[in-house]
Amino acid sequence: MTQHGAYSIIVNIREGMQQQLNDLLQQIVDDDVETNTIVPFKKITTIHFARFVMLDKGNDAEGRSVPARLAFTTNFDMPLNNHLKQMVDVAGPGLWRIFAMCEGFPQGDYNPELLETFLATNNKKSETFYVGVGYRSVQQIRNENILRNSINDYIDSNRGALLNQSAIACRKQIIDFVNANPEMQWAKTPEPAASFIWNLMFWGKLIVVLLLFIILIPLIIPFVIIWMLIMLFHEINEKQVPNPVTKDHIRVLVNKETQLVQAQFSALGNLKPGTFRHVTMMFLLRTTDFLAPHLFSKGKLSGIPTVHFARWLVINEGRQMLFLSNYDGNSENYLRDFIHIAAKQLTLMFCHAEGYPKTRLMVFGGAKDAEGFMAWARYRQVITNVWYSANKQVSVKNIYNNGKIRNGLYGSMTEAEAQKWLSII
């Protein structure tokens, strides 16, 4: 069973190197993000999604300057050291060229050990990491989609014969076809389930936290009430910052959305100043991070059925938030889903950012103001210089359904069960 990680490195770009870095990243895109010689992403088989985002120089909420930075992030199959090693093995010299334009990077000739150390030591943990594709490796997602396609092609060419049979017989024929296919020997056995230890840890942690929570409820309730009153006071007094989004900004962003199935979103926002805000936000983000694998285990982020991965990072000494996600569809559709499906939950996490539509008690208002939310999201959205997806032809729902198709290959089924299985193919 595969676990997923979110690797993030965010480093200052050396003074005067912006243009050169921008050009180098653009070269990756122009050459073909999968096969270019700088970072040939397709060969880094542990990556689900990856991106380079150049964050412009700017000012934080209190007017202090924020340097220009480069963010490089991946959604990868654990373990991390294996992932980093593979990146260095495959794309070491290219990554060296890129990070040589950043501060704190070892100077001189290419040195894979130094690069790997640099990548490892600068890994920034996400405050919240959401996984929509549930414990499936890059290769498993690819294989199971091939399996689904092959079964469908098989049915297309044998439909006449299959039609006159029972569902059980049809299923058997399909299983025989899969088993006889030399390229699908991996499908003969199911993906190993989680170990007992893993389950114990997974559920144990949750149970301990919930028990603590229940025991402490008498203390928590008055504390939360007081906390919320203070928050309300902050909310009433905070000045609303405008989001002067321009048509040209939107044009640049949507022009980069050219994939048939998936798209990405990168946004950088200033956080509202003050320790109270900061503590509240960190608590909410980290609590969500802890609960996410339990709350959102069916490929739905607060009910939104299209998100592969998402992460929230608090960066620049807590002055800014970087939000990155990979999803199905287009950004208009995606942002509307936020408003329509998960306004309250996402408001709770985003309302600490400057310019977010006004909230009350962190859940009321906010994304309910659809126009305000769209303006905020677009204004804060930044250009993703390089974006890569390993399995760009599958949606989150496809990935889940492919898993069900594969699992239907094992064990015995009643006629009704077999019929149901055939209907999801």
Place this chain on the structure above:
Amino acid sequence: MQEQIDVKDIQGIIIRGYSNFPAAEFLLLSIKDAALSKKWLSSILKNITPGNVKPDDVAAHIAFTFSGLKALGLNQNILDSFPIELEDGMTTKHKQFFLGDFGDSDSANWEWGSDNTTPVHILLMLYAKDSATLASAVNAYKKDFDSYNIQEIQSLGTTVLYERKEHFGFHDGIAQPTISGLKRKDSGENCLAAGEFILGYKNEYGQYTPRPGVPAEADQSNLLPAMPQTAMHDLGLNGSYLVFRQLKQDVSLFWKYVASVTKNMDGSVNEEEMIKLSAQMVGRWPNGTPVVLSPDKELADMGDKDDFGYRDSDPNGFKCPVSSHTRRSNPRDSLDVSKPVSLSISKKHRLLRRGRSYGPPLTETLKPIDCLNAAECDDDRGLHFICVNADIGRQFEFVQNGWINNIKFNGLYEEADPLVSNHHNPQDVKKTGSFCVYNNVVRKRMTDIPEFIKVKGGAYFFLPGIKALTFLANF
């Protein structure tokens, strides 16, 4: 509180589709001289039919593209207040991708509305009780064009087909939303906030869709009302946006394809199966009966049926395929979220359709078997797809991109709309569409669906309210 809709300031096309006026013609015009065009506009203002008038013989409506508003001489900051969708139009690279206008539908091949044809500035829509009345109305306009230096780019005729069907032979225009606050009453699910279709009223979010405005000093004679909470005058109030796409339909190809994949073992046409598959692709039977309510045959009294859902009776699309045209263009309660959320999402992406067919029908009564057997002819026939919406991005473009063209719609793998979508996106090596229908054992999948429609022209228009028109004629 229900807002009072100022019906007399709204162009009547938003209120009614003029089903009592079978004759209609759409003129596409280009402005050559701003001052003269404004004079012309002044001279025809009295002809534009407001929503409170139900004319007996002729109705007229007018709408402007972004370049048309520019050609009239509106200054830059007024132009900037229009939405990006109107400004960018349908033919940018991004819009080609978003709307799926590839291959034969590439705007480079359009007859009008593309970058290499005369820019369309004005759409003049004329409706009349009969063709003679229409002809005289059209001629009355046409004879003035020269003196006002207005160029007629195209004059698009229309046809009313047998039993108000469209060319493929299906009853059209059934599922129309009802605007709250007008006279017509409807179920809650189908009753939409006025702001979804008319600017200046609350939309389904309880908000006002951004609308164009004019700095007060640019409207010295106060032709426009003040826009609340701003220093602007309200150019958008009681207006809307109109989407126009000329879609050529290949009726022979449609029926030949459907017949070919449903034929009997001996190669003969299986009429019943052919019609059934076509109905599954459309989502309604030729007479309009929803396939989800009657999967096996059309029912005489169900042709206009519109209060139904998919979730409870057909969650997986075994009766009416998830990919069918009507199930994806208006998914109702079937999206993969809770039922109330699905219904509320569907309400935010509705279109008020005002399209008309054009060109001669392939056969008189459009009976499928007759269409199949008709001698193939390459007549230009199709649909002038016209819809009205307050937010082109959230309504028309969303439906077209997120639902019609989206091969992953609602859990699907590779199925775009089987009836109207385009299959020539360069990223997709396969140049045909896919469509699945289910039965008891193994689904039937078609992977060789050709394109049945071809886009021949199109543009986005601003459909101003009456006061806004007066302003445009006199600013």
